[in-house]
Amino acid sequence: MNPVPYRVMTVCTGNICRSPMAESVLRRRFAEAGLDGQVVVDSSGISDEEDGNPVDRRARAVLAEAGYDVPDHRAHRVTVEEIASRDLLLAMTSRHARWLRTQAPDEASAARVAMYRSFDPAAPDVGGPGAVADESALDIADPWYGDRGDFEEALAQVEAAADGIVEHVRRELASRP
Template identity: 30%
Template sequence: MNTSVSDGGEKAQCSVLFVCMGNICRSPLAEGIFRKGLADAGLDGFVMVDSAGTGNWHAGDPPDIRSVETATENGIDISMQRARQVSDDDYDRFDLIFAMDRSNEATLKARAPSSQHDRIHLFLDHTLGMRTDVPDPYYGGVDGFDAVYQLLREGCQALLDRLGTELRQPKG
């Protein structure tokens, strides 16, 4: 794990980036869920977390209101997040880069140096062992955002359990 990354002035032991297409639906929701899980577990100072999109058409925009409302209903505030596009620096800055679907995974790998491909993972495959996409709820209704929230929550919990075990192990 990367020990040289800082998050809020503290040394992080690991860094995680969640990526979807526009960074307004799935990835900011995953970021919010994971941040809350880290905070609840007392691990927020050990992991740097961010989200981004493979596209830039929403750069600077807040998350989709349906993602914000779904997060709020579950005790998470993502309203202050702003969309950004994945940058070349992200491939070096983040230990784990999670694509929400296979299309974004392919885009990330096409843009990344081959030496960084081992950092890029399909989110549900890595966390729950399901080679499945997190569906894009953008063109659907609120029910789609609720379903995506549940998938992301399960995946984030599995990731948190795995990382929490690693982060709590004594260094030696």
């Protein structure tokens, strides 16, 4: 009998730039870590404005040039059922995290929301002594209104946190009964 996979969802605004980029990066990193099949990664947005649209062409180009598989993806808004069923919800910004926490059906679901960049060892500390004021210091910049460089910066931020996420999930899997 196969154990239930650990479910990770990346979340941004429209689900066409940052969250599908993070989905692609994490899928590869989990596969490289030997966790393919034990971890399922998908993505969504907090808005339905892009519902049904594919990954943004600029995000697609940056991912492909970096050697990532671009998911066959159609944007959709996250549902309460998805929030409840994911083991880890990775928000691209503090706004996304707040929205997810308010939509969560219970405290346990809300507690599974984390800032994506909180897993980047070089990111600002938002939790301990001397920490910055709030989670917004961990926002992954929205490349939508920018140029290619903004998409490359978003991908670099996503990549910088990916190994920390993989290690977190590895520990979570090891602690399962």
